[in-house]
Amino acid sequence: xxxxxxxxxxxxxxxxxxxxxxxxxxxxxxxxxxxxxxxxxxxxxxxxxxxxxxxxxxxxxxxxxxxxxxxxxxxxxxxxxxxxxxxxxxxxxxxxxxxxxxxxxxxxxxxxxxxxxxxxxxxxxxxxxxxxxxxxxxxxxxxxxxxxxxxxxxxxxxxxxxxxxxxxxxxxxxxxxxxxxxxxxxxxxxxxxxxxxxxxxxxxxxxxxxxxxxxxxxxxxxxxxxxxxxxxxxxxxxxxxxxxxxxxxxxxxxxxxxx
Amino acid sequence: xxxxxxxxxxxxxxxxxxxxxxxxxxxxxxxxxxxxxxxxxxxxxxxxxxxxxxxxxxxxxxxxxxxxxxxxxxxxxxxxxxxxxxxxxxxxxxxxxxxxxxxxxx
Numbered sequence: 001x002x003x004x005x006x007x008x009x010x011x012x013x014x015x016x017x018x019x020x021x022x023x024x025x026x027x028x029x030x031x032x033x034x035x036x037x038x039x040x041x042x043x044x045x046x047x048x049x050x051x052x053x054x055x056x057x058x059x060x061x062x063x064x065x066x067x068x069x070x071x072x073x074x075x076x077x078x079x080x081x082x083x084x085x086x087x088x089x090x091x092x093x094x095x096x097x098x099x100x101x102x103x104x105x106x107x108x109x110x111x112x113x114x115x116x117x118x119x120x121x122x123x124x125x126x127x128x129x130x131x132x133x134x135x136x137x138x139x140x141x142x143x144x145x146x147x148x149x150x151x152x153x154x155x156x157x158x159x160x161x162x163x164x165x166x167x168x169x170x171x172x173x174x175x176x177x178x179x180x181x182x183x184x185x186x187x188x189x190x191x192x193x194x195x196x197x198x199x200x201x202x203x204x205x206x207x208x209x210x211x212x213x214x215x216x217x218x219x220x221x222x223x224x225x226x227x228x229x230x231x232x233x234x235x236x237x238x239x240x241x242x243x244x245x246x247x248x249x250x251x252x253x254x255x256x257x258x259x
Numbered sequence: 260x261x262x263x264x265x266x267x268x269x270x271x272x273x274x275x276x277x278x279x280x281x282x283x284x285x286x287x288x289x290x291x292x293x294x295x296x297x298x299x300x301x302x303x304x305x306x307x308x309x310x311x312x313x314x315x316x317x318x319x320x321x322x323x324x325x326x327x328x329x330x331x332x333x334x335x336x337x338x339x340x341x342x343x344x345x346x347x348x349x350x351x352x353x354x355x356x357x358x359x360x361x362x363x364x365x
Contacts, residue, residue, distance in 0.1 A: 054282065
């Protein structure tokens with residue numbers, strides 16, 4: 001009996017140590033930028049060569065363009081984005097009073113569109129929504145990720161952590177199986193990064209376009225043969241909330257470039 | 260709405276070799292891909308790029324389906340006179356998008 005209890009204790013200790021080892025230590029946190037080749041890093045660093053800047057350019061035009069049934073521009077209320085939107089992307093997703101749930105940047109832009117401009121919502125992954133989101137996120141470039149401290153977000157963040165660690169799909173892997181336990185190693189020909197969301201929306205060379213974190217998460221879910229969540233689903237916002245907590249302190253790079 | 264990023268030095272000395280860089284947003288659809296419905300996605304690429312310096316054509320390029328989306332083109336010019344450098348991208352539909360930049364030569 002004692003031997004059995006000892007074994008159970010050892011097993012528990014083993015599980016605990018695995019769980020404890022899983023989360024990335026503060027000093028080990030590295031942006032996806034650090035895992036890229038020098039050529040791709042140079043592409044991101046040069047604003048003339050970074051294709052994501054095309055979306056920033058379009059977003060700047062849309063920011064000043066009147067829209068919706070009320071026909072007002074974002075700049076009418078928010079003024080100069082360089083001041084009013086500085087730091088916003090670093091603390092999103094934030095708590096939305098209206099729905100009682102966290103909301104991401106693209107969701108906030110669409111909700112602002114519906115309530116202030118009285119316009120139709122922009123489709124997920126549409127050029128316009130990507131451009132506006134990229135433009136707003138770009139204003140926080142270089143600022144450290146500092147997730148909102150709102151206690152009302154805690155249950156949603158915990159749900160995000162649960163989703164991150166839950167095994168899914170036919171291949172039966174969790175996000176943590178690769179990005180917590182095996183980052184820095186290779187999967188196929190590519191280095192496994194730590195899955196930090198500090199560059200989104202980003203230009204992916206594989207997509208030849210700018211895309212959101214949700215598009216990237218759907219890629220991974222399809223990769224493990226799981227049914228991906230829908231664009232704009234609550235699960236994705238919870239996951240993003242946890243990923244931002246996980247990336248605390250890393251600089252915002254939007255629009256980043258990734259292979 | 261033309262979305263183009265162009266980079267031309269604002270000033271240059273006469274005879275100096277300057278680098279010019281231009282990138283435009285374009286899907287550059289090859290025509291070889293299939294949509295989710297199994298039908299071919301029609302080809303939509305930029306065929307021709309022309310750069311004119313003070314009205315005179317100084318650089319041009321023909322583009323083909325192997326070129327990536329949002330094509331980025333970099334080349335050098337000899338700064339001869341102050342003037343406008345214009346860029347024109349013409350696509351399969353025959354539509355031309357343009358952009359321009361000023362250079363001051365001393």
